[in-house]
Amino acid sequence: MNVSPCFDAGSQYCPCELAELGQCVACSLLRGEEVCACGWSGLCIYSEFIRSGKKGKPKRRTTAARVTKKRQIAQGAKIRAFIFEVEVPWELSAWCEAPGAFVLARPKGSPERFNVPISVMSTQENAMTLAVQVVGPKTTALERSCIEGRQITLVGPFWSGLQGLEHFKTRSGGRVLIVAKGIAQACAVKMASYVTGRGGTVKALLGGGPLNSVFVEEDLARTGALVEVLPKAKDHNLARVSAELYGDRYDVLASAGADVQHRALRNLLEGLDDPPAFAWTSNLSMTCAEGICGACLTSGFRGCKAHLPDGV
Ligand code: FES
Numbered sequence: 001m002n003v004s005p006c007f008d009a010g011s012q013y014c015p016c017e018l019a020e021l022g023q024c025v026a027c028s029l030l031r032g033e034e035v036c037a038c039g040w041s042g043l044c045i046y047s048e049f050i051r052s053g054k055k056g057k058p059k060r061r062t063t064a065a066r067v068t069k070k071r072q073i074a075q076g077a078k079i080r081a082f083i084f085e086v087e088v089p090w091e092l093s094a095w096c097e098a099p100g101a102f103v104l105a106r107p108k109g110s111p112e113r114f115n116v117p118i119s120v121m122s123t124q125e126n127a128m129t130l131a132v133q134v135v136g137p138k139t140t141a142l143e144r145s146c147i148e149g150r151q152i153t154l155v156g157p158f159w160s161g162l163q164g165l166e167h168f169k170t171r172s173g174g175r176v177l178i179v180a181k182g183i184a185q186a187c188a189v190k191m192a193s194y195v196t197g198r199g200g201t202v203k204a205l206l207g208g209g210p211l212n213s214v215f216v217e218e219d220l221a222r223t224g225a226l227v228e229v230l231p232k233a234k235d236h237n238l239a240r241v242s243a244e245l246y247g248d249r250y251d252v253l254a255s256a257g258a259d260v261q262h263r264a265l266r267n268l269l270e271g272l273d274d275p276p277a278f279a280w281t282s283n284l285s286m287t288c289a290e291g292i293c294g295a296c297l298t299s300g301f302r303g304c305k306a307h308l309p310d311g312v
Pocket residue numbers: 285286287288289290291292293294295296297302303304305
């Protein structure tokens with residue numbers, strides 16, 4: 001497996017049980033190699049592991065979260081999507097502040113194989129808002145269990161939902177262009193509030209995508225972002241995004257949408273002399289988000305934990 005910086009490195013969950021198993025995502029020494037090749041993520045995971053008696057730190061807690069609101073945002077024969085709000089302990093909400101934060105959600109009483117990774121759209125002190133597109137058995141089960149007044153099971157926080165998060169951290173005072181479509185619009189709200197809260201400026205180009213529904217316009221406007229809703233277009237609005245990139249200088253381009261959108265936007269950047277850094281939302285399948293199940297493996301990386309290189 002490839003070595004890469006880990007989203008959990010330095011957190012209260014590091015080192016994790018992967019270190020005990022000799023499978024640490026970030027530390028080559030813990031993987032049995034002789035040379036340190038971690039690229040330094042802010043702390044030495046190897047020495048942390050030795051200091052903690054060669055034991056992983058306790059895992060993320062499971063929370064019973066009461067659904068307080070639910071609203072359909074797309075309702076058709078083939079496409080269904082909904083937004084819901086849940087009560088959560090403030091620690092969970094506080095640790096889901098960063099862009100790319102997500103939780104695993106499943107019906108209460110269901111086994112872990114029903115876990116659905118869901119981006120946190122917004123947080124309040126003891127609550128969070130999540131958006132789900134129904135695409136298969138797990139999301140169908142979740143939709144049926146999300147009933148106002150009932151509880152669902154949440155596990156979190158996790159942070160690997162936005163690859164390229166480091167660009168937001170280093171350039172958040174600059175100019176950020178977000179292109180967000182379909183259910184991935186939900187990710188754009190945290191991205192925008194993170195940047196505008198640090199003195200940066202955000203322009204968001206939104207599209208309904210397969211949902212045919214733009215549902216974050218007001219949330220984004222409240223963050224101070226400049227919002228433009230794109231019409232349906234044969235070229236999927238690539239010409240509009242291209243005009244924006246050539247017309248204005250941006251520090252970061254963030255793609256929130258399907259992998260085909262990520263690839264198309266990356267290709268656009270290749271034509272620029274001084275392209276912005278690129279960040280993209282993760283569309284990987286996940287079940288455990290702890291590096292164990294292997295559902296997220298991509299090109300030899302455990303994508304639920306690893307910072308993926310550009311293009312993977
Ligand atoms: S989701 Fe289980 S290993 Fe990544």
